[in-house]
Amino acid sequence: MIRTLSAALIAATLSLAAAAAEAPRSIEMKVDGLVCAFCAQGIAKKLGQMEATQEVLVSLETGLVAVALKPGQGISDEALRATLTEAGYSVQRIERKDESLAELRLRLKATRP
Amino acid sequence: MSLFRFYGALACLLPAAVxxxxxxxxxxxxxxxxxxxxTMQEFQGFYAPSYRWSAGGGYLRLDAADGSFSREISYARGNLLLKxxxxxxAQANVFAWGGIGAASSSDFEGSKTAWNAGGQADYETLRFYSSLRSDWQYAHQAYVHRIDTAQLGWAPYAHDWDRLATWFVLQGRTYTGGLYDGLESAALIRLFKNGQWGAAWVEAGITQDGHLQSMFMFNF
Known part of the structure; x- marks a missing residue:
């Protein structure tokens, strides 16, 4: 009985770990019209208010907006696209990545001219 | 030199943009x-339920350069993003606005209904920006003023979200209706910064007559 319970517990833990590993840690969006920090403030505010959002990164130099997700949570492409469109911007591409915003910051810094 | 000639000449020197x-x-x-x-002092507050429009109100004081009159106008106004x-x-925009209020002045008795309308076109990149804006103020049998403003700006570095943005701006402005004769030009420095509290924009400079030209803006 104990063996069966232990095996079930281990299996459940491994399954959760695998799911967490597969889940994207951040969502990266290429956005057109992103040239003014003053105006793009609305993007950070709106995305930051979403329940699944842990942190928001806006990079004007690369035209990127990235959202770090809370563990186990997600946001659909449609919801992201709607939020950015309602903020007055055009979304070109949405990519889900297994990269933290800290790693993305480093990557952007490395490519900065 | 007309404002449009001035603007055209500057546009030849710099890529266009607000x-x-x-x-x-x-x-x-x-x-x-x-x-x-x-010549003019203005305070405004607007709330935007959508990125396409906002509504609010303002106060405008106009003083003729020769001291012949002063006007005070309080108004409600709606703003619309047309395109x-x-x-x-880059980003480019065309805005239009209009409103109604009350005006008093040193050259007429009592208060009059004041109408205002205007528009703005702008083009902006991370390093350059330009704008052309026109404001119209009207009160029946009292006054008509048009204030045209052109700005060209250049940023010495491409600012990012979390950095202080610095812009050098050249401004040209003309007034009608006896407010100011000729072209009033100004050189300005503009700073803006985002924070947890919102965003702040401050600019200040000097006109060719040696007068202070300044502006502030907060978004939250």
Missing amino acids: VAKPIAYQGGTAVMGEYGAG RWNLPR
Whole structure:
């Protein structure tokens, strides 16, 4: 009985770990019209208010907006696209990545001219 | 030299682009004030339920350069984004606005219904910006003023979200209706910064007559 319970517990833990590993840690969006920090403030505010959002990164130099997700949570492409469109911007591409915003910051810094 | 010639000449020297936008962002409030070299002083507050429109009110004081009259206008105004172009490394906008209020002046008795209307076209990149804006003020059998403003700006570095943005701006402005004769030009420095509290924009400079030209704006 104990063996069966232990095996079930281990299996459940491994399954959760695998799911967490597969889940994207951040969502990266290429956005057109992103040239003014003053105006793009609305993007950070709106995305930051979403329940699944842990942190928001806006990079004007690369035209990127990235959202770090809370563990186990997600946001659909449609919801992201709607939020950015309602903020007055055009979304070109949405990519889900297994990269933290800290790693993305480093990557952007490395490519900065 | 007319304002449009001045603007055209500057446009040849620099890539084109804005004055402060009257619509911050959906759910955003913009509060702004301008001290226009002693000729105009304006304070405005707008709330934007959508990125396409905002509504609010303002106070405008106009003082003729020769001291012949002073006007005070309080108004309610609506702003509309007519068109926006989101480009890979740039953005362009066309805005229009209109409103109604009350005016008093040193050259007429009592208070009159005051109408205002205007528009703005702008183009902006991370390093260059330009704008052309026109404001019209009218009170029946009392006054008509048009204030045209052109700005060209250049940023010495491409600012990012979390960095202080610095812009050098050249401004040309003309007034009608006896407010100021000729072209009033100014050189300005503009700074803006985002924070947890919102965003702040401050600019200050000097006109060719040696007067202070300044503006502030907060978005939250």
